[in-house]
Amino acid sequence: MQPIEEALALKEELDALRPLTKEQEDIIMQKFRLDWNYNSNNLEGNSLTYGETKALLLHGITAQGKPLKDHFEITGHDEAIKWIEDLVKGDYPLTENFIRELHTLLLKSPYEVKAITPDGQPTTRRIEVGQYKTAPNHVKTKTGEIFRFATPEETPAKMHDLLTWYHTKSSDLETNPIILASEFHYRFIRIHPFDDGNGRTARILMNFILMKYGYPPVIIRTEDKENYFFALQQADAGIIEPFITYISQNLIRSLQIMISGAKGESINEPDDIDKEIALLEHRLKSSSEVLKLRKTKEVLLDVYDNSVAKLWNAFLIANRKFDRFYIHTKAALNLDAYRFESNTAFVEGREILERYDDHTAFNRIYMEYRFERFNRENFRNFDYYSIIIFHFDLVDGYSVEYQGKKLKKKYGMQLTEKEVESIITTISKAHTEHIEKEMK
Structure with a gap:
């Protein structure tokens, strides 16, 4: 055939x-x-x-x-x-x-x-x-x-x-x-x-x-x-x-x-066991590394490139949807005392983190989006402030704080797509509810 x-x-x-x-x-x-x-x-x-x-x-x-x-x-x-x-x-x-x-x-x-x-x-x-x-x-x-x-x-x-x-x-x-x-x-x-x-x-x-x-x-x-x-x-x-x-x-x-x-039969193929062994080795290696990881330059850059990056992009996309309701809006990325408001904020922030003097003393990254003067007629003018904060511990790992909630992660473990989606959904819902409350 x-x-x-x-x-x-x-x-x-x-x-x-x-x-x-x-x-x-x-x-x-x-x-x-x-x-x-x-x-x-x-x-x-x-x-x-x-x-x-x-x-x-x-x-x-x-x-x-x-x-x-x-x-x-x-x-x-x-x-x-x-x-x-x-x-x-x-x-x-x-x-x-x-x-x-x-x-x-x-x-x-x-x-x-x-x-x-x-x-x-x-x-x-x-x-x-x-x-x-x-x-x-x-x-x-x-x-x-x-x-x-x-x-x-x-x-x-x-x-x-x-x-x-x-x-x-x-x-x-x-x-x-x-x-x-x-x-x-x-x-x-x-x-x-x-x-x-x-x-x-x-x-x-x-x-x-x-x-x-x-x-x-x-x-x-x-x-x-x-x-x-x-x-x-x-x-x-x-x-x-x-x-x-x-x-x-x-x-x-x-x-x-x-x-x-x-038919309810196994769908594993002959090479699947090799793939599973490779995955097991990767998990064991990752688990071992997580136990040893401290707040170093490499660890911080790993979080920055793989978790902060995903959340920053999603944060900007979600908040831009509200721009049309306000006269002025501004986004910023802050790394400890450094603040970046340009379109290349993420790249500039990484350069600072790359050459930071003492990475063990680095404490936080926070992303903010400021909305100034609600622009709809017949409603009171008001502002809004959306923020997400990354806190970095010396050994325990890092946490993401948003809308009164806190998500903790070990170093070496990155934010998943579902976690990013949940965070963004929460802050967007909070903003919507705030506007509805002000319009009553």
Whole structure:
């Protein structure tokens, strides 16, 4: 049986086992999410191991010595997966706005990367999120030839054509969803519409299409990347069938996992035990380090890069929603006696923390957002002050104080996405209630 036919047969077997219980779906999708997050990012050079990825997503444990950007790539990718998991349950259309929003979720915020100018000189290039590329992103092949993607000028029209093609195909009842999803992946990569993140975006969009048709996601394993890239290169040469076959083979693996889970059988794979051992070693190492950690420069920078950063960004986004109600607003980040009010406050704060004289004497970081003069007519003028404070103990760890509440964390343990969301929800609700009280 050909791979695509085998996948269709397994899909029928899976459909006969539906509906799955919520517990079955949760167990299966957690495995898919972890594998998907690790492999898709590792394919693009992310340094986090499978164990470190799992520790970050399930327990909020950051990997010592690994770049902050690598952690953000994993958490952004996880947010994007969860987003499309919700969307496939409804009739959400695939549009260019959807793709740009997905790209924004993945990459979170603009950043700079090293690049080479056309005349071979080193430079830096700013990567924008949720926007089509503004500079060519051609690549040099192993033979030294330049393989050209769509130019920035061509990209909007080509993306419009891609979506038109997709909607025509998806509205045809005779369309094979496996071929549709695979071909969409390749056509998207052939355009390469963004400055960065095209591979991750293409794989998520392919899986979004498959999941809309009731298939599980395809996981391209990092150890199989040579076969994956070779299949893409064959498609570049005009031979797309090997790529569709490759996607079908990996879909078979996902279908078999989902069928086993639907039957109540174990969905652990042979290499899962190796992953679990790696995770156990990571936990033991982390626990050991937590017991020894004191307030040092490295420990403070770890908290700053991985907890303060997440909360500061969320704090600004949440408070800016209230700007329109006041005449003047101002945000500031304070590190002990140092105060920063510019757009680069976080970077300036890190520079101060980096060269602080005595890190054992460093006590607190607090972020504030001042709202001055309520601007609605027929209501009394009033101000509002939103604040979050990080306190740093010598040995015990750090705490986050907000709206009369306090969250304590050990050094080496970072704020999770849920904790950040809870803090932001609390301060936003408090602000809303204050406005309502003043307007009565």
